[in-house]
Amino acid sequence: MPRLVDRTERQQELTHAALAVFAERGYHGATMQAVADRAGVSKGSVYDYFNSKEELLIGAAELIVGALMDQSVMAFERSEGNIRERVEHLVGSILAGIDDWAEVCLSLLQVWAELGAAGDRPLRDLMSDLYRRSADRLQAVLDAAVAAGEADPFPTRAAALAVMAAIDGTVLQATMVPEEFHRVLESGVLPRWCAQIVPIHGERT
Numbered sequence: 001m002p003r004l005v006d007r008t009e010r011q012q013e014l015t016h017a018a019l020a021v022f023a024e025r026g027y028h029g030a031t032m033q034a035v036a037d038r039a040g041v042s043k044g045s046v047y048d049y050f051n052s053k054e055e056l057l058i059g060a061a062e063l064i065v066g067a068l069m070d071q072s073v074m075a076f077e078r079s080e081g082n083i084r085e086r087v088e089h090l091v092g093s094i095l096a097g098i099d100d101w102a103e104v105c106l107s108l109l110q111v112w113a114e115l116g117a118a119g120d121r122p123l124r125d126l127m128s129d130l131y132r133r134s135a136d137r138l139q140a141v142l143d144a145a146v147a148a149g150e151a152d153p154f155p156t157r158a159a160a161l162a163v164m165a166a167i168d169g170t171v172l173q174a175t176m177v178p179e180e181f182h183r184v185l186e187s188g189v190l191p192r193w194c195a196q197i198v199p200i201h202g203e204r205t
Helices: 007-025 032-039 043-049 053-078 083-100 102-118 121-147 156-176 178-187 189-195
Strands: none
Touching: 007 032, 007 043, 007 053, 007 102, 032 043, 032 053, 053 083, 053 102, 053 121, 083 121, 083 156, 083 178, 083 189, 102 156, 121 156, 156 178, 156 189, 178 189
16 A cells, blocks of 8 residues: 655655755756656656746745744744843754755755856745745844843844854855864854844843
8 A cells, every 4th residue: 555645745855856956957957857756756746736846946945944943943942041042042053953954955055056147036036035034033033032121122133134144154164064064063153153143131241
């Protein structure tokens, strides 16, 4: 009897297959048939879940970013200490997750570079929207700390984007020079640096 596959599980399998094909052929060289072949399913099965290659790309990006952000926000909510210590824990959790997604992140970076060179505006806009939504979630964490009186008012949007930029650079490091990335990960330097952005309420400077 064939194994029943959960719809979410199948979507994840197809997005992983798509990323592998993107890495090998580039975004514009990839086809839905190639994705189906890599996943071991029919081309029609791919279209049951994704209407186009563009949807596959966005699905793959949302899978990765969503998983990392969900994991990190959950870690933040469960962590203890002041807001700066909790932000440090949040960023550390994101970095730990990147290690598991390094090859997938490399594929997305390759696609992003290709789309930028080709000037594919609709897809760039979709990817940019995903990036902004991730920044929104991080900003919400910082805004909540200010509203609760844990942190003094500060430019939370700029801080969220700065942290995102630092994490992005580390993703590149993880894919290009993994041995260096692991040294950074073990040192805990980046999470501590990011946490210093938060001005603890009542702290003397």
